[in-house]
Amino acid sequence: xxxxxxxxxxxxxxxxxxxxxxxxxxxxxxxxxxxxxxxxxxxxxxxxxxxxxxxxxxxxxxxxxxxxxxxxxxxxxxxxxxxxxxxxxxxxxxxxxxxxxxxxxxxxxxxxxxxxxxxxxxxxxxxxxxxxxxxxxxxxxxxxxxxxxxxxxxxxxxxxxxxxxxxxxxxxxxxxxxxxxxxxxxxxxxxxxxxxxxxxxxxxxxxxxxxxxxxxxxxxxxxxxxxxxxxxxxxxxxxxxxxxxxxxxxxxxxxxxxxxxxxxxxxxxxxxxxxxxxxxxxxxxxxxxxxxxxxxxxxxxxxxxxxxxxxxx
Numbered sequence: 084x085x086x087x088x089x090x091x092x093x094x095x096x097x098x099x100x101x102x103x104x105x106x107x108x109x110x111x112x113x114x115x116x117x118x119x120x121x122x123x124x125x126x127x128x129x130x131x132x133x134x135x136x137x138x139x140x141x142x143x144x145x146x147x148x149x150x151x152x153x154x155x156x157x158x159x160x161x162x163x164x165x166x167x168x169x170x171x172x173x174x175x176x177x178x179x180x181x182x183x184x185x186x187x188x189x190x191x192x193x194x195x196x197x198x199x200x201x202x203x204x205x206x207x208x209x210x211x212x213x214x215x216x217x218x219x220x221x222x223x224x225x226x227x228x229x230x231x232x233x234x235x236x237x238x239x240x241x242x243x244x245x246x247x248x249x250x251x252x253x254x255x256x257x258x259x260x261x262x263x264x265x266x267x268x269x270x271x272x273x274x275x276x277x278x279x280x281x282x283x284x285x286x287x288x289x290x291x292x293x294x295x296x297x298x299x300x301x302x303x304x305x306x307x308x309x310x311x312x313x314x315x316x317x318x319x320x321x322x323x324x325x326x327x328x329x330x331x332x333x334x335x336x337x338x339x340x341x342x343x344x345x346x347x348x349x350x351x352x353x354x355x356x357x358x359x360x361x362x363x364x365x366x367x368x369x370x371x372x373x374x375x376x377x378x379x380x381x382x383x384x385x386x387x388x389x390x391x392x393x394x395x396x
Contacts, residue, residue, distance in 0.1 A: 096196070097124030098385045099326055102372050103189060106324045106392040109133040113186035116177065116316075117141045118170035118309060121195050123152030129187070130159045140176060141165045144219035144300075148197065169219075171305050174312040184318035192306065193328040194218075194296060196384050206296060208271035208288045214264065216296045226295040227265060235259045245303070245331065246294030253277045254291055267292075293329065306332055310339045314363060317395040322367070328387045333371070340366050340393050364393040 097103075103125055109115060109132035117126045120141035130139050141156075141163060143149050149167055156163040166176055170190065177185070198218070199207045205215030205226060214227035233241065239255035242248045257277035264270050271288040278287045297303060313323050327333040342348055343364040347356040372392070374385035 096382050097121070097128075098191070098382065098388045099372065099374055099378070099390045100124065100128060102374075102390055103324050103326065104128045104132060106367075106372070106390065107187040107189065107322050109137060109187060111135070111137060113137045114182050114184075115139045116173065116185055116188045116313075117191075118173060118188060118313075119143060119191040120152045120165065121145075121148050121191065122197055123155040125189055125191065126152065126163065127155055129189070130156065130162055134162075136162070138162050138182070139164070140180065140182075142168050142170050142173065142176065144169050144222075145198065146220065147201070148195070151197075167219075169305065171308045171312075173309055174316060177316050184321065185316055186318055186321045188313045188317065188321070188323045189326075190306075190309065190313075190324070191326045192302065192332045205267050206292070208267050208286060208292055210267065212267045214267060214270060214295075216292075216299045218300045222300075224299055226299050227263075229295055229298060230258055230270065231263050241298050242291050242294045244294070245297040246290035246292075247331070248278075248290040248294065250278045297331070303331060303335060306335045310336070314343065314395065319395055321395045322392060323364075323395075324390060324392050326388055326390050328384075328389075333389050333391070336391050337371075340364055340391060343393070363395060365396050367392050367394050 107129065109129045111133060113133045115129050115133065115137065117129065117139060120126055120143040123141065126139055126141050130137060139162065141152060146167055149165055153165055164180065168176060194206055198204055202210040202212045205212045214225060214230060216226040229241070235255050238258060239251045242254055243251035248254060254274050254277045257273050258264060261273055264273065274288040274291045317323065325336045327336060344362050344366055346360065346362050347358060348360045349356050349358045371389040374388055378385045
């Protein structure tokens with residue numbers, strides 16, 4: 084069965100596709116979870132490799148992505164269970180299915196190129212659109228809500244913490260003076276003026292847009308909440324693969340893997356272990372995997388992707 088990775092109906096190209104399948108090692112009859120289903124590219128590979136009876140639970144906040152994934156995975160029938168929900172509810176959805184412990188879990192973090200390419204979603208500063216940035220269009224909070232209601236100091240802190248923007252105070256001051264700000268291009272122009280005209284490798288609004296998107300969707304909190312749930316539902320020998328695209332989310336994953344790979348997590352200066360912690364994960368490999376030059380050439384977004392893999396022990 085050919086995987087429709089590209090084309091008019093399925094425009095999204097999964098990042099680190101083969102590396103992810105190699106990491107998860109899907110096998111016949113296994114149970115798997117794709118916590119960030121997207122258009123179903125990785126899920127297709129997992130279902131194909133675990134045939135004829137492997138099963139996959141796919142979760143996503145984006146109804147448009149679920150629609151695309153449903154069409155892409157239709158040939159697998161009831162082997163693919165797709166649910167409109169956040170991965171912070173992973174353990175609940177898994178329990179509802181009555182499944183045993185699973186053999187593999189994938190989390191592909193951040194915004195997808197598919198979402199960036201839909202102008203009305205407000206993720207991109209390249210096209211005119213309302214300031215939205217919600218993964219789930221039914222969620223109550225939008226980027227416009229944050230931009231137009233937060234006190235200046237809180238807005239500056241948000242842009243610095245989640246966007247790592249050194250000039251966050253100047254950006255916040257410019258936004259507050261210009262309120263109300265209602266569109267992506269309006270905000271992008273404000274930010275560009277606020278940070279000055281120095282030469283940059285990236286658009287001057289990139290970090291501010293990243294910060295707002297992360298805050299709107301509570302992305303970092305979500306990563307912290309889902310990792311312990313994955314550990315609980317994984318079978319011994321089961322694998323977790325996490326793809327991240329910036330240092331904030333990758334740091335959370337790295338620190339969690341390192342902590343759960345140790346028998347003792349007591350403070351270093353403590354002479355006797357009192358935590359009772361035992362290692363539950365083994366990083367395989369111990370370093371993140373990155374895209375090949377060939378993939379970067381055909382899919383520039385993969386340049387910043389990092390794949391970390393751990394096995395439950």
